[in-house]
Amino acid sequence: MKYRELAKILKVEIDKGKYRDAGKLPTEPELMEQFGATRYCVRNAIALLAELGDVYPVQGSGMFVRENRREGCLNINGTRGMTSEFPGHSVSSKLIKLEQREAGADSVRLKCAADAKVYSVSRLRLLDDEPFAIEYALYLKEFVPYLSEEIASGSIYAYIREDLGLSTGFADKLIYARELDHGQADLLGLSAGDPALVVEDDAYLASGRMFNAGTVYYHYKKATFFNFADLK
Amino acid sequence: MKYRELAKILKVEIDKGKYRDAGKLPTEPELMEQFGATRYCVRNAIALLAELGDVYPVQGSGMFVRENRREGCLNINGTRGMTSEFPGHSVSSKLIKLEQREAGADSVRLKCAADAKVYSVSRLRLLDDEPFAIEYALYLKEFVPYLSEEIASGSIYAYIREDLGLSTGFADKLIYARELDHGQADLLGLSAGDPALVVEDDAYLASGRMFNAGTVYYHYKKATFFNFADLK
DNA sequence: GAGTGGTCTAGACCACGCA
DNA sequence: GCGTGGTCTAGACCACTCG
Known part of the structure; x- marks a missing residue:
């Protein structure tokens, strides 16, 4: 699994609202298991999403999905x-x-x-x-x-x-x-x-x-x- | 050496024009030796600079210093x-x-x-x-x-x-x-x-x-x- | 072909939040 | 104290540029 692939998959899932209830993504170990990916892959994928503003990391707490006002912009x-x-x-x-x-x-x-x-x-x-x-x-x-x-x-x-x-x-x-x-x-x-x-x-x-x-x-x-x- | 420290050092050197003649930064192995840093550290530092637009990487060629028009902006x-x-x-x-x-x-x-x-x-x-x-x-x-x-x-x-x-x-x-x-x-x-x-x-x-x-x-x-x- | 940056592995320990 | 993400090590191989 390449990290850019994983980023795309996660992006689609985020846009579909899969994590909206929880408000956050699964933890790194969970993502590693779900996608059979290494930590390197998971972290790089999430870094891409964070750069785009889809997600923000809070140390000790989790990876949170961001709400933003970009409709029509x-x-x-x-x-x-x-x-x-x-x-x-x-x-x-x-x-x-x-x-x-x-x-x-x-x-x-x-x-x-x-x-x-x-x-x-x-x-x-x-x-x-x-x-x-x-x-x-x-x-x-x-x-x-x-x-x-x-x-x-x-x-x-x-x-x-x-x-x-x-x-x-x-x-x-x-x-x-x-x-x-x-x-x-x-x-x-x-x-x-x-x-x-x-x-x-x-x-x-x-x-x-x-x-x-x-x-x-x-x-x-x-x-x-x-x-x-x-x-x- | 922490990668955020290294990024700051490199940023100062770039702003001073140290790499202007060459147009590019030293290679990763060179930076590793110069600063006694690991590749992880060097690459993370450069990634920070790239995010800010100070530098751009070209695979197979080098890390180039960017000229930009940000004066007064x-x-x-x-x-x-x-x-x-x-x-x-x-x-x-x-x-x-x-x-x-x-x-x-x-x-x-x-x-x-x-x-x-x-x-x-x-x-x-x-x-x-x-x-x-x-x-x-x-x-x-x-x-x-x-x-x-x-x-x-x-x-x-x-x-x-x-x-x-x-x-x-x-x-x-x-x-x-x-x-x-x-x-x-x-x-x-x-x-x-x-x-x-x-x-x-x-x-x-x-x-x-x-x-x-x-x-x-x-x-x-x-x-x-x-x-x-x-x-x- | 030599040298560059990009991807990846498989670990370890640290800093922080939260209960 | 436990689980989270952040930093770091020490390697390996891949993809690309350029002479």
Whole structure:
């Protein structure tokens, strides 16, 4: 039994509410026996769940299941894209622009050569067919050699991971608030000067190479982000 | 050598730029020898640094030091309070309100009894003597038995941890944008209707008990949050 | 192929909570 | 005092990168 497998199993059971009555997971020895796993495996699996905020350990007491207020919120960790964040809702995109060009001034942010080829994608993202966010994104052609209108209208991240087989590593985000300009406001069905929640996202491959830079303007009445933080 | 000690040592060395030329840390065997530590210790220490985004591991290659854009940004993980986020700047607070009362309607958010005693604190937080944020916070008296104007004018978190000796565990945050009302805008030196970056923060002790709920309205031209996310 | 980090085993003892 | 999770040891083998 691999610890990532065990983590997935436990995560499903937690989400199904299996441990809700007890409020806590079985103890380490119990889990070891139930899954025929070593303590190494059990502890690593639980560490993954704790990182995600599904569970918290109390020394001498147990592994407690966490209640949290994340319904309808975007998790700010784990950029798995909007598509996977709203189960039961329709997430779609209206392509505004898709072009291939040289990085130019964007080479600073993308940490690449000025003449490196990039795809530039602008999309209006819709939640249940209502305007939700405007996304401006750049992808280095070196890593994402092909993008079509069809792909860009769907989940680009799913394409990158599943079809291109790239393994993503980590991401930096900057979050701030700004006023919308006229063009943005029109797209979102708001007025110029209204607030926008802005997220700049620099995404890296597991190799440490940056491959994607995005800036997203979220509808301030519809978008709320959720974050789980360790205070240790 | 404990792994938390080693992590601190390495963190200091990284911040001093010791590994900047190489771009990476010494290998695990090298660190084991340098610090007379076991592999368990070395790997746990590095895992802590990786969680904070200071370093990323590439299998078969090494542990690379990360460059990031966090200068002048508030780290959204690790609520160690504003005070520790702006070294070289003056962080102060102007107390607006400090009262003790029953939780009442706030008992839902605080997950406590309606008649539980709470301290309610409102502060205008200043960065270099300029208005930076408005903070509304509640502290359960059960865990924070005493708060004075003097304490509330300083770093409440430092007081809770160092003086009261409470061990904090984790926190949930909601992040969104809203329009400022007249009173808030006046305090921040902005206009009503201007954007605010709002953070709701529910903080828990290591025991899993919630002890603090806060809502902070940040000056949208001055506050930017930084987040590091693992995409695995 | 040599060297890197990742996974895993099979133990031991420690620190803390709770009754 | 017992049961919980936390730390630690001393190994082994696997998966991956890179020259």
